[in-house]
């Protein structure tokens with residue numbers, strides 16, 4: 001990349017579409033060859049507004065590719081014992097190939113207990129310790145949707161991974177940790193940084209591939225980005241202040257109009273204005289990583305129904 005050009009866009013929407021098309025074809029084939037309709041049950045406990053929207057989107061996306069999707073809505077007052085009973089019933093239900101218990105759960109229910117109750121062969125979130133262990137050991141199993149989607153995003157854009165130095169910023173069980181092990185599986189040299197890493201820039205500026213999943217708006221800036229690096233931004237934060245929007249997006253009329261007319265725009269963990277003129281590739285927010293998570297969930301559900309995780 002020449003110094004004057006802007007970063008190329010890692011197109012999450014196009015990649016998600018490619019995943020969905022492949023899953024739709026796979027569902028049709030599984031139905032035709034073995035008479036199996038993949039079944040996904042999403043369990044939503046309580047009425048968390050964001051969770052309700054996520055679950056609706058998951059349900060709609062699943063139905064669109066030929067997955068039989070069921071949303072089980074349980075009241076906020078559901079006890080841990082009751083939820084464990086529901087999970088046990090779904091473990092035994094032959095029409096349910098994938099089980100997803102939407103997080104966060106109401107206070108009083110221990111997430112760990114619930115995740116560990118899910119049959120690992122139906123754990124399409126890849127959160128069960130058996131699947132975590134399988135990923136670390138390099139064995140086939142279910143992998144969390146966001147990091148798995150990111151690997152597909154990089155492949156879709158023919159980004160070479162073997163031998164590259166990847167720095168993952170963030171160590172959550174949902175993104176950072178599984179991302180690091182997936183990149184290791186792709187033969188990257190992997191460094192994991194996090195909120196307590198001193199001199200983050202010293203590590204990040206050496207990265208050929210930088211994955212930002214630390215949950216801090218605009219944290220990664222020019223000093224963190226090696227010229228020409230591939231930058232994947234997993235963060236999502238709402239920007240409501242016009243001056244803050246200008247810092248992130250300069251005079252971008254679309255972003256400014258969003259703040260003025262709709263009250264907000266979004267920004268990731270990467271400073272977009274600085275990254276655009278420094279990185280070689282950049283995933284935008286929105287339209288980068290976001291669309292991949294649900295698409296990968298559909299892929300995991302098909303895999304669960306076909307009975308062959310990789």
Ligand code: GUN
Nearest residue numbers: 100101102103104125145
């Ligand atoms: N809440 C936010 N993201 C996720 C996810 O990927 N899976 C589940 N089950 N809950 C979530």
